Amino acid sequence: MKKEVLTLIAGLTMSTMALGAENGRYGLGLGLGLGSSLYKGAETKAYPVPMLDVDYNDFYIKGIEIGYRFYENTPISLDVFLDPLAGYGVKGNDLGKGYDNIDERKPQVMVGLAVNYDPRFEGAIVRASVMGGENGAKSKLSLLRPIVIDPTLVIVPGIHANFYSADFVDYYFGVTTDEAIKNKHIDRSYSPNSGYSLGLGFALEKKLTAKVSLMSFASIEKFSDEITDSPIVDKNYVLVAGVGAKYFF
Numbered sequence: 531m532k533k534e535v536l537t538l539i540a541g542l543t544m545s546t547m548a549l550g551a552e553n554g555r556y557g558l559g560l561g562l563g564l565g566s567s568l569y570k571g572a573e574t575k576a577y578p579v580p581m582l583d584v585d586y587n588d589f590y591i592k593g594i595e596i597g598y599r600f601y602e603n604t605p606i607s608l609d610v611f612l613d614p615l616a617g618y619g620v621k622g623n624d625l626g627k628g629y630d631n632i633d634e635r636k637p638q639v640m641v642g643l644a645v646n647y648d649p650r651f652e653g654a655i656v657r658a659s660v661m662g663g664e665n666g667a668k669s670k671l672s673l674l675r676p677i678v679i680d681p682t683l684v685i686v687p688g689i690h691a692n693f694y695s696a697d698f699v700d701y702y703f704g705v706t707t708d709e710a711i712k713n714k715h716i717d718r719s720y721s722p723n724s725g726y727s728l729g730l731g732f733a734l735e736k737k738l739t740a741k742v743s744l745m746s747f748a749s750i751e752k753f754s755d756e757i758t759d760s761p762i763v764d765k766n767y768v769l770v771a772g773v774g775a776k777y778f779f
Contacts, residue, residue: 531611532649534683537627538687538725556583556586556778556779557581557582557583557584557743557777557778557779558581558583558586558776558777558779559563559580559581559582559583559745559773559774559775559776560578560579560580560581560775560776561578561579561580561581561745561772561773561774561775562576562577562578562579562772562773562774563576563577563578563579563747563770563771563772563777564770564771565577565768565769565770565771566765566767566768566769566770567620567624567764567768568753568757568758568763568764568765568768569620569624569625569627569629569704569763569764569765570620570625570629570715570761570762570763570764571625571626571627571628571629571630571764572620572625572626572764574769575623579744579772579774580593580594581593581774581776582594583776583778584659588600588602589644590609594613594614594615595611595612595613595614596611596614597609597610597611597644598610598611604648605647605648605649605650605723606645606646606647606648607645607646607728608643608644608645608646608770609643609644609646610641610642610643610644611641611642611643611644611659611661612639612640612641612661613639613640613641613642613643613661614639615637616637616639616640616661616663616668616677617636617637617638617640617663617665617698617701617702618635618637618702618703619634619635619637619702620634620702621624621634622634623746625762628713628715628716629713629715629716629762631712631713632705632709632713632762633706633709635701635702636763638647638663638664638665638709639664639749640661640662640663640667640668641659641662641663642659642660642662642754643659643660644657644658644659645658645659646655653675653676653677653678654673654674654675654713655673655674655675655676656671656672656673657668657670657672657674658671658672661687665697665698665701665702666695666696666697666698666699666700666701667694667695667697667698668692668693668694668695668698669692669693670689670690670691670692670693671691672688672689672690673688673689673690674686674687674688675687678687681737682736682737682738683732683734683735683736683737684734684735685732685733686702686732686733686734687731687732688730688731688732688733689728689729689730690728690729690731691726691727691728691729692726692728692729692751693724693725693726694724694725694726694727694757695724696722696723696724698724698767699722699723699724699725699756699757700721700722702755703725703756703760703762703763703771704719704720704721704722704760705718705719705720705760705762706719707719710761715761716762718761720759720760720761722757722759722760723756724756725753725754725755725756725757726753726754726756727751727752727753727754727757728751728752729749729751729752730749730750731747731748731749731750731770732747732748732749733745733746733747734746734747739776740778741777741779742775742776742777742778743775743776743778744773744774744775745773745774745775745776746771746772746773746774747770747771747772747773748769748770748771749769749770749771750767750768750769750770750773751767751768751770752766752767753766753767753768768772
């Protein structure tokens with residue numbers, strides 16, 4: 531459950547790439563995120579969220595994503611990156627009674643390639659990425675549009691779509707025959723195909739001083755039938771919201 535929420539929040543804080551640290555500066559912060567869960571009986575919980583914001587030459591850290599920009603020629607740039615907490619990890623004891631002895635689904639380290647495109651329209655940013663790990667692959671298409679209210683306040687609304695491979699969906703949301711037998715509320719095994727999710731969210735950053743910023747973020751993510759038809763999934767959406775602060779060195 532915790533890793534699931536952190537993964538979604540990490541995606542949100544990536545949108546602050548449009549707001550981020552000036553080259554050669556380092557932002558270190560901490561936030562509090564509140565997130566619901568797809569899984570049966572799993573409660574909405576609050577978690578501490580690391581907020582890193584580093585831009586140094588072509589190297590960056592945004593949220594928990596670590597990346598390197600190896601090509602840049604306006605309007606296109608290319609990044610390689612690592613997400614250390616990808617996926618929708620959950621332990622059996624996070625789920626409700628009757629589902630709580632499922633096998634653990636672990637978060638995974640995923641390595642990816644991203645294409646960033648500047649359409650030169652109202653400050654919009656388009657980012658397309660593909661990433662893979664031990665338990666499948668996913669791709670993401672995002673559209674962000676920073677809105678500068680004043681020099682100290684920026685809001686970044688965005689929309690995105692995630693596409694998950696069959697291996698990815700099966701690992702996190704599939705149910706084996708053994709799991710179905712030992713859980714009294716699960717009446718069948720489940721081996722899904724590839725799936726997708728659609729999201730809408732925003733990130734806000736308010737600069738209090740040259741070194742201190744406050745942040746807030748919120749998002750809703752809706753998942754496809756391949757995921758929500760799983761016997762261990764309770765709903766077809768996840769809500770995430772939170773606040774935090776960063777200090778720049």
